[in-house]
Each structure stands twice: as structure tokens, then as C-alpha cells.
Amino acid sequence: MKKEIQLTLTPREAFDEEAFQETVRSRLGLPTSDASTLIRQIRRSIDARSRQVKVNVTAQVFENEPAAPIRNLHFDYPFVGNEDPLIIIGAGPAGLFAALRAIELGVKPIVIERGKDVRSRRRDLAAINKEHIVNPESNYCFGEGGAGTYSDGKLYTRSKKRGDIRRILEIFVAHGAKEDILIEAHPHIGTNKLPPVVAALRQRILDSGGEVLFETKVVDFLLEGQEIKGVICEGGEKIKGIGVVLATGHSARDIFQLLHRREIQIExxxxxxxxxxxxxxxxxxxxxxxxxxxxxxxxxxxxxxxxxxxxxxxxxxxxxxxxxxxxxxxxxxxxxxxxxxxxxxxxxxxxxxxxxxxxxxxxxxxxxxxxxxxxxxxxxxxxxxxxxxxxxxxxxxxxxxxxxxxxxxxxxxxxxxxxxxxxxxxxxxxxxxxxxxxxxxxxxxxxxxxxxxxxxxxxxxxxxxxxxSRTSSPVKIPRDRETLEHPQIKRLYPCGEGAGYAGGIVSAAMDGERCAEKLIAKYKSTQEKQVHGL
Structure with a gap:
């Protein structure tokens, strides 16, 4: 039998596993040595409103049955190396999760990132701190994982209507984050733990046949009329795809200026x-x-x-x-x-x-x-x-x-x-x-x-x-509320914090998933119409 119980505990009882087990078993009238009953925490929040700090805990109790896994989702990442490509500009949370979702939906992501991989960024961060040298392509904002990689790693969001928060957290856990983030009311990973998690997300993309291009700066768009066909990179390379997810973050001022110069609507x-x-x-x-x-x-x-x-x-x-x-x-x-x-x-x-x-x-x-x-x-x-x-x-x-x-x-x-x-x-x-x-x-x-x-x-x-001064983007890139497509440029999907639609790691990740889903749904719908001559 499985049941959930609500508990108010002292900090020791909540955060020390041995004390937690002893306390809960005592309250339930269970012997400490009872191996047929498993008890675990699934939600934990601190209440410091009174003089005596308490911790509110939701726990699951499994009696005479095996415990269900704390992680429920299975992520299917097929090999998509031979599929049509989707272009994603930016390897922050929005871009990385857009890429993972594209793989799940059978499309090959090409992630284009102006900065360096997460390990190589460290040298440039040291140069800012010690020598006051700012590399405009590799810093605390630009590079693999975006601004979120070198941050507190807060995973709390109020954007519950925009996606499945639990799903995002479970993807992080599947790539190396501690399971504690599934329990805490205000979860965080920490700046020292985020880099290997971000690197694992990238490796998942590569293992599935996607591409991640570092130190590759987008300088122009390939437009045919009012439809985007791809991008032009600083070295002159042209990369084409079924559409573009624009997930460049709130500090990519050159992208805002490019959009303005190309007379693509921004606000x-x-x-x-x-x-x-x-x-x-x-x-x-x-x-x-x-x-x-x-x-x-x-x-x-x-x-x-x-x-x-x-x-x-x-x-x-x-x-x-x-x-x-x-x-x-x-x-x-x-x-x-x-x-x-x-x-x-x-x-x-x-x-x-x-x-x-x-x-x-x-x-x-x-x-x-x-x-x-x-x-x-x-x-x-x-x-x-x-x-x-x-x-x-x-x-x-x-x-x-x-x-x-x-x-x-x-x-x-x-x-x-x-x-x-x-x-x-x-x-x-x-x-x-x-x-x-x-x-x-x-x-x-x-x-x-x-x-x-x-x-x-x-x-x-x-x-x-x-x-x-970088609390959020000073520019909004408009999009249709339902389709998430730019109202002027077809197949362009503004995404995440840089476009004005997210405010943190989790909300950006959820927005990246949604944009990938909408773009791919439109592409597959167009394909079907072409097959049937419509």
C-alpha cells in the first residue's frame, strides 16, 4: 500500500536521513527495523515565519510493496543524424532544451553558439576577474549553457502554465543533477555543479546525431521574401534548415541590431x-x-x-x-x-x-x-x-x-x-x-x-x-501567441529570455521545448500537404 503524509519537522529531522526515518517511523508506530515499509521525502520547504524554524515535508510511505521510482519519465532520444536539420541560435537553456525536444520529435538540431564550450569558458572568466579583460564572445553570458551555467542554478519558476516543470527537472537529473532538485520547493544546482550537467546535455545531442557548433557567430539571416531559410555565419558559412529557433539570451545586442537593420519587427x-x-x-x-x-x-x-x-x-x-x-x-x-x-x-x-x-x-x-x-x-x-x-x-x-x-x-x-x-x-x-x-x-x-x-x-x-542591469531583455521579439512564430518572418521562432518570454533556467528550457514543438509541427504539416498535393 502506498500513501502520502504531511509532516512538520525540525531541521535535523528533515535534513538528517537517519533522524528523519526514526521520527517518521515513531509517529507511524513502526519499528525502526521494519524492512517491509519504505519512507522517503518527495517535497520539502522551510518555514521560518516563527521564532522556531520548521520544515514542511511531504513523504511517501510504501508498505509491503516496492517503491515507485522517484523519476517517472523515460526520455527517448533516437538517432537523427540523417534527418532534416533545425537551426537553433544559442546554447543556453532555451537552445539546449529545444535541441533535445527536436531529437525526441525526430528532427536533427544544429545548435550554433558564438561562445566556447563550458570548459574553455573558464579561462576567459578568469581573465575578466584577474586581468579585467572582457572577451566579447566568451564571458559570463556567452558560451555553452549561456548565463545560466555560471549562476546560482536556480530552478524555481512560477511559469507553470507554459510547460511541464517536473519534466525539465527530471531531464537535469538524467544528465547528472542530484535528485534533491525533485524534492526542494526552491531547487538549485549551483555554479560548481552546472558545467558537467551542461556538458552532458551537449553530449546527448551529439550522440543522437545533432550538431553543436562553438565559436560560430551568426551575422545575418538567409531570407527569401518573408521566410527565413537559414543563417550566415561570421566565416561566410551558410547553414540552412527547416526553421530557426532564436534563443540568443538577453545580452546578444548584435542580434537585436541585426533584426532592426533587416527591418524585422522588434519592440x-x-x-x-x-x-x-x-x-x-x-x-x-x-x-x-x-x-x-x-x-x-x-x-x-x-x-x-x-x-x-x-x-x-x-x-x-x-x-x-x-x-x-x-x-x-x-x-x-x-x-x-x-x-x-x-x-x-x-x-x-x-x-x-x-x-x-x-x-x-x-x-x-x-x-x-x-x-x-x-x-x-x-x-x-x-x-x-x-x-x-x-x-x-x-x-x-x-x-x-x-x-x-x-x-x-x-x-x-x-x-x-x-x-x-x-x-x-x-x-x-x-x-x-x-x-x-x-x-x-x-x-x-x-x-x-x-x-x-x-x-x-x-x-x-x-x-x-x-x-x-541585465535582469531581463531590453528588447522583445514578437511572436504569435498560439503558433509562437514571428508575425512577419515565417519559420522564425523567437525564444527564451532574449526574446522576452522567459525569466530563468526552467522557464527558458520550457520555452525552448515549446518553440521546437511548434516549428516541427508546422514543418511536418507542410510536408503532409505537399505529399498529398494540397
Missing amino acids: AKPFAVGVRIEHSQQLIDQIQYHCGADRGPYLPASSYSLVEQSTYQGIQRGVFSFCMCPGGFIVPSATAPGEVVVNGMSPSRRDGRFANSGMVVAVELEDLPAFASFGPLASLRFQQEIERKAWEMGGRSQTAPAQRMVDFVNRKVSTDLLPTSYQPGLRSVDMDTVLPPFITERLRMAFVSFDRKMRGYFTNDAQIIGVE
Whole structure:
């Protein structure tokens, strides 16, 4: 007999397997040595709202029957090396999962990636951190796995209507991720664990007859009238296919400019801009877990999510935390020389000294009248300008401008800065010289307000580091809601974060699958009509 039970446990009972088994068997009146009953966790979430932290657990109990596998899906990847090709631009989560889905549907994917494979990227990341050298084709955003590879690896999404979240997680597990991601309410893989998982996804594509072309940059489209037939690469190579899934990520500015130059419809899009804020992880643990200097051996590094509506000059905008990284570090995420961009990531154990989070302000198109002349590239131009200012104020290197939090609110340049996880280093500046008033004034109001929600959050023992400007794409590439095809160019399928349809690893992966499915369905429908002379 199989049944599910709901439990409220202490951290030790939830995270120590021996203690978990003892506790549950005791509550069920089962002897510890009863081998005929198997108990396992299938869902786990931390509840830190009260002074005593609890963990809510859903468990399965199998009595006198074998346990069903925790993974249910079987993935059929046939050999497709001789099938018609589908072109996928970008090897981030959207592109890789579009390729895997194409293989399942009997089509050969050709994944074109401007950057390097996941192992080779490491040298270029080291060059950014240590020598302040930005390779515009290989960095924290460009390369195998996209920006998601060197990130916290968060796998939490609210996009449940867009696809099968469980399926995406199980594909990750099938390629090397730990099964814990199937249990945790807010799963993550970690920046140190993601590279081999990404490499395994690529190997699956290759073993199935697909292609992955690294250091291959798309510079133009092969168009016949209003239909895309393929792409032209920087070396002059022309690659043709049944259609194109455009999954280039939110930082591929040359692709946005190519679309605009080719008069392919794109739109300026609202996004968010702000800073990274860095506290000690110990302080965040004390606030969130109501604990002393040590959170104990069982609780993971704590996180937070904050949002506030701030009004400036009579206009209200949201200020919110973004991509919070417990026990993590801040990294330089510029994709070209002459700009400074920061982002955050965490290793799988989240055991670093610092907690960091983006703290950003929603930016609407009406906030950018000075950039209106750039049309659909207005948000992108604004983004570029503040990244250039950050570079200049940081000393024209990857050193980032920074200010202590209370000093910032009080409009005081910090006389000194705190230790930081950001390897290229910090420079004390007045952040008002980097960000416009409609950003800084809203941040000031929000920081004070956040202290009412997390007492101790507003402190000069925290610092803000600029700029966090790549929260999402500043450009939207339109598509039909049902077919997912571009409304102007046939067989072009804008996809993932770069097109404005995803906000993280899982939502991008699900969007990649959907775009591959829609493109292939249209192609096969056209084939059938041709066979029958319709």
C-alpha cells in the first residue's frame, strides 16, 4: 500500500536521513527495523515565519510493496543524424532544451553558439576577474549553457502554465543533477555543479546525431521574401534548415541590431535596473532564522525576497530583489569592453561568507523620454549608457562602483568599503553619478522600508555595487501567441529570455521545448500537404 503524509519537522529531522526515518517511523508506530515499509521525502520547504524554524515535508510511505521510482519519465532520444536539420541560435537553456525536444520529435538540431564550450569558458572568466579583460564572445553570458551555467542554478519558476516543470527537472537529473532538485520547493544546482550537467546535455545531442557548433557567430539571416531559410555565419558559412529557433539570451545586442537593420519587427521592452547588495550571510541568517551567530548544521544558507512600491515625482514603480544568492559571490558580467555589469551566483553548498541579491527598480518606456528616438532599441541604449557610466566611475576597468548602504541613503560617499566577494575589486563612488534619480531615489525609499520587513537589513555593514542591469531583455521579439512564430518572418521562432518570454533556467528550457514543438509541427504539416498535393 502506498500513501502520502504531511509532516512538520525540525531541521535535523528533515535534513538528517537517519533522524528523519526514526521520527517518521515513531509517529507511524513502526519499528525502526521494519524492512517491509519504505519512507522517503518527495517535497520539502522551510518555514521560518516563527521564532522556531520548521520544515514542511511531504513523504511517501510504501508498505509491503516496492517503491515507485522517484523519476517517472523515460526520455527517448533516437538517432537523427540523417534527418532534416533545425537551426537553433544559442546554447543556453532555451537552445539546449529545444535541441533535445527536436531529437525526441525526430528532427536533427544544429545548435550554433558564438561562445566556447563550458570548459574553455573558464579561462576567459578568469581573465575578466584577474586581468579585467572582457572577451566579447566568451564571458559570463556567452558560451555553452549561456548565463545560466555560471549562476546560482536556480530552478524555481512560477511559469507553470507554459510547460511541464517536473519534466525539465527530471531531464537535469538524467544528465547528472542530484535528485534533491525533485524534492526542494526552491531547487538549485549551483555554479560548481552546472558545467558537467551542461556538458552532458551537449553530449546527448551529439550522440543522437545533432550538431553543436562553438565559436560560430551568426551575422545575418538567409531570407527569401518573408521566410527565413537559414543563417550566415561570421566565416561566410551558410547553414540552412527547416526553421530557426532564436534563443540568443538577453545580452546578444548584435542580434537585436541585426533584426532592426533587416527591418524585422522588434519592440522596446520594460525591464529593471539597479544594484547588487551584499551583506554577510551570517547577518541574513540571523534575521531570517532568528538565530545567533551560527544557524546550525542542518539549515541551508537563508535567502530572502523583498518587494516595495516606491513613488518618485508622483509615479509609482516596483523595487524588488532579484536573483538572490545565499552564500554566493558577485561576478563581472560585461559582454564588451567599456562597460561594467554585475551579477550573482552561488556554489551548490552555498557556503560562502556573503549573501548578495540584485535590488532593482522597474523601468517603463515612459521613464526614458531621452531615448525615444532610438525606437525599439530605446531600452537597450539606456542600458548601455548606465553600464558605460559604471565603467567610467569604476576607473575604466572591471572595478565596480560601490557605496555602503546607509551612506548611499544619506548621500554620503563612503570613506571606506567592506570586504567583498567581487574579485575585480570595488571603488567608492557616489552612486548618483552612475544611476539616474528615478532609480536612486526609489532605492533609497525601499532600503529604509525593507528594514521594517527584515529588521537589521538596513545597515552600513552592507554595500551596494553597480550596476545590475541585465535582469531581463531590453528588447522583445514578437511572436504569435498560439503558433509562437514571428508575425512577419515565417519559420522564425523567437525564444527564451532574449526574446522576452522567459525569466530563468526552467522557464527558458520550457520555452525552448515549446518553440521546437511548434516549428516541427508546422514543418511536418507542410510536408503532409505537399505529399498529398494540397
